Amino acid sequence: MKIFIDTANLDMIKEINSWGILDGVTTNPSLIAKEGTDTPTRVKEIAAIVDVPISAEAMSLKAEDMIKEGRELAAIHPNINVKLPMCIDSLKATKVLSSEGIDVNMTLIFSAQQALLAAKAGARYVSPFVGRLDDIGAYGTDLLGQIVTVFSNYGFRAEVIAASIRGPIHVLEAATLGCDIATIPYNVLLQMVSHPKTDEGIQNFIKDYEKSKKK
Numbered sequence: 001m002k003i004f005i006d007t008a009n010l011d012m013i014k015e016i017n018s019w020g021i022l023d024g025v026t027t028n029p030s031l032i033a034k035e036g037t038d039t040p041t042r043v044k045e046i047a048a049i050v051d052v053p054i055s056a057e058a059m060s061l062k063a064e065d066m067i068k069e070g071r072e073l074a075a076i077h078p079n080i081n082v083k084l085p086m087c088i089d090s091l092k093a094t095k096v097l098s099s100e101g102i103d104v105n106m107t108l109i110f111s112a113q114q115a116l117l118a119a120k121a122g123a124r125y126v127s128p129f130v131g132r133l134d135d136i137g138a139y140g141t142d143l144l145g146q147i148v149t150v151f152s153n154y155g156f157r158a159e160v161i162a163a164s165i166r167g168p169i170h171v172l173e174a175a176t177l178g179c180d181i182a183t184i185p186y187n188v189l190l191q192m193v194s195h196p197k198t199d200e201g202i203q204n205f206i207k208d209y210e211k212s213k214k215k
């Protein structure tokens with residue numbers, strides 16, 4: 001499974017890239033706003049520090065405007081793909097942008113039917129939001145499994161990005177269900193590294209090493 005980081009923070013991207021595990025970056029308007037910048041500026045900065053796919057969200061609401069904005073975002077750097085929110089205009093824009101070789105990440109996916117339409121329109125990625133479904137008392141993980149099954153039944157080339165990840169369990173569920181990608185917040189990536197038994201084991205090895213040195 002590919003690991004993307006879900007952030008627009010440059011230090012976090014640099015740090016995770018230094019771990020040797022980074023396959024991509026996803027941003028959204030809320031993450032960009034948190035950094036006090038704008039999408040074109042920030043994705044250009046990200047593209048200058050990592051050589052991986054980067055999602056940049058278009059904010060237009062009409063298909064023709066989305067197409068124009070999508071072309072402008074994609075022109076910033078070859079690694080940039082265009083994030084569009086699931087709706088009819090986005091389907092129309094996806095058809096055009098994908099036919100021009102511009103990758104689209106269809107975001108705000110909350111049903112397998114939406115993912116099916118996005119894939120048929122030519123989206124390169126679909127982003128089901130697991131955590132936000134959990135937030136409303138649904139079981140977000142079910143959606144991941146449904147989309148993976150539908151895409152595999154018909155051989156759609158679109159990649160499933162498990163998004164709105166809230167903890168390591170979501171990552172594990174995405175991986176066991178066969179999602180192509182999980183886009184993971186920085187704090188969850190840190191949580192994935194740790195295990196109390198690992199920490200305990202390291203401390204014990206250090207203690208024994210120090211003891212054996214004294215002999």
Ligand code: G3P
Nearest residue numbers: 006028131132163164165
């Ligand atoms: O980037 C899209 C998605 O991952 C957002 O997650 O935590 O705002 O629901 P969240």
